[in-house]
Amino acid sequence: MRTIAERINHINHGLLLLVIAALGWAVPGAGYLFLGQTKRAVIVLVTIAVTFTIGIYAGSIGVIDPVTDGIGILGRLNPWYLAQILNSPLVFLIGKTTAAGAYPVYGKPQEIGQLYTSISGLLNLLCIINCVCLAHLGPSALKGGRNAQ
Amino acid sequence: MLSDYVRLLAAFTAPEALTMNPQSMLWMLPLAAAVAAVYKAIKMPTITARSFLKESFLLFASIVVFIIASAAVLWLVTYLAIE
Numbered sequence: 001m002r003t004i005a006e007r008i009n010h011i012n013h014g015l016l017l018l019v020i021a022a023l024g025w026a027v028p029g030a031g032y033l034f035l036g037q038t039k040r041a042v043i044v045l046v047t048i049a050v051t052f053t054i055g056i057y058a059g060s061i062g063v064i065d066p067v068t069d070g071i072g073i074l075g076r077l078n079p080w081y082l083a084q085i086l087n088s089p090l091v092f093l094i095g096k097t098t099a100a101g102a103y104p105v106y107g108k109p110q111e112i113g114q115l116y117t118s119i120s121g122l123l124n125l126l127c128i129i130n131c132v133c134l135a136h137l138g139p140s141a142l143k144g145g146r147n148a149q
Numbered sequence: 150m151l152s153d154y155v156r157l158l159a160a161f162t163a164p165e166a167l168t169m170n171p172q173s174m175l176w177m178l179p180l181a182a183a184v185a186a187v188y189k190a191i192k193m194p195t196i197t198a199r200s201f202l203k204e205s206f207l208l209f210a211s212i213v214v215f216i217i218a219s220a221a222v223l224w225l226v227t228y229l230a231i232e
Contacts, residue, residue: 043190043201051183058176060164109164112176119180123187130191139194 013136020135024128026089031131044127051120052087056094059113062103066095080114086121086128177216185209 002010024031029045032038055063068078085091097103105113167173185208189201 039196040190043186043196047183047186047190051180054179056161058165058167061161062164103162105164108167108169108173112167113164116180120183123183127187127191 017132017135021128021132024124024131025086028088028124028127031128031135035131035135037134044124048087048120048124048127051123052117055113055116055118055120058116059105059109059111060103061094062098062105063110063113063117064091064094064098065101066099080118083118083121084114086125087117088124091121178213181212181216182209185212 020031020034023034027045028048029041029043032041032044064081064084065078066081067076081095085095182205185205189205189208190196193201193204
């Protein structure tokens with residue numbers, strides 16, 4: 001049976017993990033910055049921002065399209081958008097701008113743009129999960145890999 | 150000055166003229182570099198510029214070599230199927 005202090009501590013720990021995840025989503029790398037891992041934060045921020053920017057430069061902001069023409073498992077929600085939204089909540093704003101179809105894009109530019117923006121979003125998800133693990137388990141979470149020294 | 154910013158932002162509202170040709174395969178390189186950099190940033194216990202660049206480059210090279218090998222195998226399979 002847990003004491004009240006232990007329960008409060010448990011809740012506070014859960015909240016901390018949620019805050020770290022939210023920070024990591026709001027600004028890629030901010031979760032690491034919160035944990036004092038500045039180098040990781042800078043690498044993650046620069047890499048994800050550059051990858052996302054290349055994507056919208058190649059395909060225009062039209063590649064961030066929340067709505068598809070057809071109806072699939074997710075209704076009319078574009079599956080690519082689910083990955084793109086993981087970059088940052090700012091993608092919502094771009095999605096609102098493009099939802100009316102004002103920026104049409106097809107073919108190779110669309111393919112490259114979707115790939116880059118979606119993969120940068122998935123990389124950010126990986127960083128968020130890693131950041132939460134790091135906060136939960138401590139520095140031991142980094143040990144055990146091929147590079148553990 | 151303001152017109153420069155507007156022109157820069159406008160570049161993001163129209164897609165680039167990209168075509169499907171052998172050179173378009175080079176688009177995989179920045180993506181592979183991004184995957185390698187983020188993966189190594191996550192996995193390395195301590196990050197120094199030298200070790201990070203070395204490890205990232207090795208992973209980047211591994212990804213590219215594996216993709217080329219996969220392409221070669223797939224080309225061979227289709228070649229054998231057609232001939």
